[in-house]
Amino acid sequence: MRVTRLDIPEVLMIESDVLADQRGFFSESWNRNSFARSIGEDIDFVQDNHSRSAKNVLRGLHYQLPPQPQGKLVRVVTGSVWDVAVDIRRSSDSYGAWVGVELSADNHRQLWIPPGFAHGFLSLSDPTDVIYKVTEYFLPERDRSIRWDDPDVGIEWPFDGAPILSDKDSNAPYLREAEIFA
Numbered sequence: 001m002r003v004t005r006l007d008i009p010e011v012l013m014i015e016s017d018v019l020a021d022q023r024g025f026f027s028e029s030w031n032r033n034s035f036a037r038s039i040g041e042d043i044d045f046v047q048d049n050h051s052r053s054a055k056n057v058l059r060g061l062h063y064q065l066p067p068q069p070q071g072k073l074v075r076v077v078t079g080s081v082w083d084v085a086v087d088i089r090r091s092s093d094s095y096g097a098w099v100g101v102e103l104s105a106d107n108h109r110q111l112w113i114p115p116g117f118a119h120g121f122l123s124l125s126d127p128t129d130v131i132y133k134v135t136e137y138f139l140p141e142r143d144r145s146i147r148w149d150d151p152d153v154g155i156e157w158p159f160d161g162a163p164i165l166s167d168k169d170s171n172a173p174y175l176r177e178a179e180i181f182a
Contacts, residue, residue, distance in 0.1 A: 001031070003038045006099040011085045012039060012112040013101055014073075027108055029075060030133070039112065043071065045133040053081075053123035053130070058148055058163035060120015061086055061172070065142045065179065069115035071135040079128030080104035081121040082158050086146070088180040089116040096175060098155050103130075116181050118146050122157050144179055145172040152176060 004013040014035075018027045028034075036042040053059065061084070064070045074083055084100040102124070103109050113119050121130065145168060148155065152175055157163070172178075 001034045001038045006101070008085065008087055008094045008097055008099050010114050011099050011117065014038070014110040014112060016108060016110075018108050029110070030073070043073075043135060045073065045135055047134045047137055049132050049134065051130050052078075053128045054164065055123055055126035055128075056159070056161050056164050057123045057128075058120065058157070058165055058169065060084065060169065061118035061146045061148055062120065063088060063118040063144055063146075063180075064136060064139060065144055066115075066181065068136040068139055068142055069181070070138075071115045072113045072119055072132045073110055074103065074113065074119070074121075074130060074132040075108075075110040076103045076105050077129045077131055078105050079123065079125035080106070081123055081128055081130060083111050083121045084119070084155055085111070085113040086118040086120075086153055086155070086175075087116065088118050088146070088175065088178070090180065090182055092116070096153055098153055100155065120148055122159070122163065124158070124160070145169060146175045146178045146180075147172045150174045
């Protein structure tokens with residue numbers, strides 16, 4: 001397992017070995033011991049989620065408030081996404097900053113997004129299947145979002161056409177108006 005710290009060092013790109021031959025490939029996508037050794041802490045995941053999106057679907061930017069914030073380990077099993085994490089910890093030096101990477105079924109990358117970050121992705125293909133592990137159960141009363149196009153955050157989304165959004169994401173508040181982390 002290779003771990004790359006991104007411009008916001010708490011957000012990690014993780015690459016596992018992929019053993020490929022004429023039959024296909026094998027990859028160990030999750031190993032608790034390897035993950036703990038690689039990032040320096042033991043993470044307890046409690047739920048796996050799976051979403052399917054058409055091309056140009058933009059999901060996010062979502063997060064869950066304390067006392068049950070979610071960390072997420074995200075990977076793509078079909079297609080590709082532009083995956084983004086935004087630091088929403090007011091006390092952080094990187095508050096309001098974002099990082100993004102392409103995750104795809106072909107590159108086998110994963111993104112570790114710790115609690116304290118909003119997460120979103122843009123589907124770059126049709127269809128795209130995203131699977132992600134979370135560290136806390138989903139709690140609708142703690143679920144929040146910020147606008148995907150907040151000019152103060154300035155995410156550079158690689159659009160190929162107009163984004164397809166849910167009502168929730170279309171009407172999300174800007175970061176400066178959102179209920180976020182201290």
